[in-house]
Amino acid sequence: MYEGAVQELIDELGRLPGVGPKSAQRLAFHILEADGDDMKRLVNAITTVKERVKFCAICGNVAEQETCGICRDTRRDPSMICVVEESKDVIAVERTRSFRGRYHVLGGAINPIAGVGPDQLRIRELLNRLTDEQIKEIIIATDPNLEGEATATYLVRMLKTIGIPVTRLASGLPVGGDLEYADEVTLGRAFEGRRSMS
Amino acid sequence: MYEGAVQELIDELGRLPGVGPKSAQRLAFHILEADGDDMKRLVNAITTVKERVKFCAICGNVAEQETCGICRDTRRDPSMICVVEESKDVIAVERTRSFRGRYHVLGGAINPIAGVGPDQLRIRELLNRLTDEQIKEIIIATDPNLEGEATATYLVRMLKTIGIPVTRLASGLPVGGDLEYADEVTLGRAFEGRRSMS
Numbered sequence: 001m002y003e004g005a006v007q008e009l010i011d012e013l014g015r016l017p018g019v020g021p022k023s024a025q026r027l028a029f030h031i032l033e034a035d036g037d038d039m040k041r042l043v044n045a046i047t048t049v050k051e052r053v054k055f056c057a058i059c060g061n062v063a064e065q066e067t068c069g070i071c072r073d074t075r076r077d078p079s080m081i082c083v084v085e086e087s088k089d090v091i092a093v094e095r096t097r098s099f100r101g102r103y104h105v106l107g108g109a110i111n112p113i114a115g116v117g118p119d120q121l122r123i124r125e126l127l128n129r130l131t132d133e134q135i136k137e138i139i140i141a142t143d144p145n146l147e148g149e150a151t152a153t154y155l156v157r158m159l160k161t162i163g164i165p166v167t168r169l170a171s172g173l174p175v176g177g178d179l180e181y182a183d184e185v186t187l188g189r190a191f192e193g194r195r196s197m198s
Numbered sequence: 199m200y201e202g203a204v205q206e207l208i209d210e211l212g213r214l215p216g217v218g219p220k221s222a223q224r225l226a227f228h229i230l231e232a233d234g235d236d237m238k239r240l241v242n243a244i245t246t247v248k249e250r251v252k253f254c255a256i257c258g259n260v261a262e263q264e265t266c267g268i269c270r271d272t273r274r275d276p277s278m279i280c281v282v283e284e285s286k287d288v289i290a291v292e293r294t295r296s297f298r299g300r301y302h303v304l305g306g307a308i309n310p311i312a313g314v315g316p317d318q319l320r321i322r323e324l325l326n327r328l329t330d331e332q333i334k335e336i337i338i339a340t341d342p343n344l345e346g347e348a349t350a351t352y353l354v355r356m357l358k359t360i361g362i363p364v365t366r367l368a369s370g371l372p373v374g375g376d377l378e379y380a381d382e383v384t385l386g387r388a389f390e391g392r393r394s395m396s
Contacts, residue, residue, distance in 0.1 A: 005251050006260055009243040017228050018221055030215050032247055039248050043241050045207040049230055050237050053203050062204055
C-alpha cells in the first residue's frame with residue numbers, strides 16, 4: 001500500500017474499464033512524475049466533457065449543443081436512419097463515408113442477463129422520429145453478436161408493423177480476411193448472403 | 199472525429215502510457231457516461247497527487263511529507279539499505295515482508311540508449327547517505343534485466359571502494375515456475391547460484 005493520495009489515485013484509476021491493478025499503478029506513477037501542465041490539460045479535458053458534452057435530443061449521439069453536428073447538418077439525407085448501439089458506432093460508420101443519412105443511437109443492445117430490455121434503450125425515441133420525420137429506410141447496424149442480433153430482430157419485428165422498409169448490414173467474410181480462419185457462423189452467413197456474379 | 203471536447207479528452211487519454219487509440223476512446227466514453235461524482239473523485243485524486251505528493255528527501259520514495267513513511271519509521275533498521283529502481287519496487291519488496299531496513303530509490307536504471315547515465319540517477323544521494331548514516335549492508339535490488347544488471351555492476355564497483363558490504367538479490371528459477379519453460383539465462387543463473395542441500 002502507498003501513502004494516502006497515491007493509493008487513492010490508484011484506486012480511482014482501477015475503477016476505469018479495462019484498467020487492472022498493474023495498469024492503475026503504472027498510470028498513477030506516470031501522473032505523479034508527469035509534467036504539471038500536461039496533467040492540468042487531462043483534468044480540464046475530463047471536467048469539460050462532464051460539464052459540456054450532452055446527448056443529442058434527436059438521435060442520442062454525443063453533442064455539445066442541444067443536437068449533434070450530424071442532425072444539424074442540412075446536407076444529410078433526413079429520409080434514412082442508421083440505427084446503432086453506441087456513439088462509437090456512429091464514428092465507425094462515418095469513417096466508411098458510405099452513408100449520408102442520419103443516425104439513431106440506442107444506447108446499448110438488448111441483454112436480458114445484464115438487465116437491458118427494450119425499455120432501457122432509446123427505442124421509444126426512434127418511434128417518435130418515425131411519426132415526425134419522413135423516413136424512407138431504416139438501416140439496422142447493431143453489432144453482429146448475440147445482443148446485437150437480438151436487438152435487430154426486435155426492431156425488425158416492431159418496425160414491420162409500421163410499414164417502413166428496414167434493412168440490416170450484411171454479414172460475411174471480412175475484407176482482407178482469410179477464409180480458412182473464418183469462424184463457422186461467419187462463413188455460414190457468407191454462404192447465406194452469397195451474391196450472383198453473373 | 200468527435201466534436202471538440204470528446205476528441206480532446208480522447209487525445210489527452212491517448213498520451214497516457216499503455217493507452218492506445220481504442221482504449222482512449224473507450225475510456226472517454228466511460229467518463230462521458232459515468233456518474234458525475236465518480237469523475238469528480240478521479241479528478242480530485244489526480245489533482246491531489248500532483249499538488250501533495252513529493253519524493254522523500256532521504257530515499258527518493260513517494261512521500262506526502264518531507265520524508266516517506268518508511269524513512270520516518272523508527273522501527274526500521276537504519277543499517278541496511280535496499281537499492282531499487284522505482285517506488286513501485288519498494289512496494290514489491292515490502293509485500294514480501296522479508297526486509298526491515300530502509301530503501302534508496304534510484305529513479306530508473308542506467309540505459310545509454312535512452313540517455314540515462316549514472317548522473318541521471320540518485321546515486322550521489324546514495325553516497326551522501328553512506329557518509330551520514332551507519333550502513334552495514336547495501337542490497338542491490340535493481341531489475342534482473344540488461345539495464346538493471348548494468349546499474350548493479352556500476353554500483354558494486356563504486357561501493358567496493360568505500361568498503362561497505364554489497365549484496366545482490368539472487369537470480370534463479372521463479373518459485374512455482376516450470377523448469378522446462380525457464381529461459382536459458384535464468385536457468386544458467388540458477389545453476390551458477392545452486393546451493394548445497396547436504
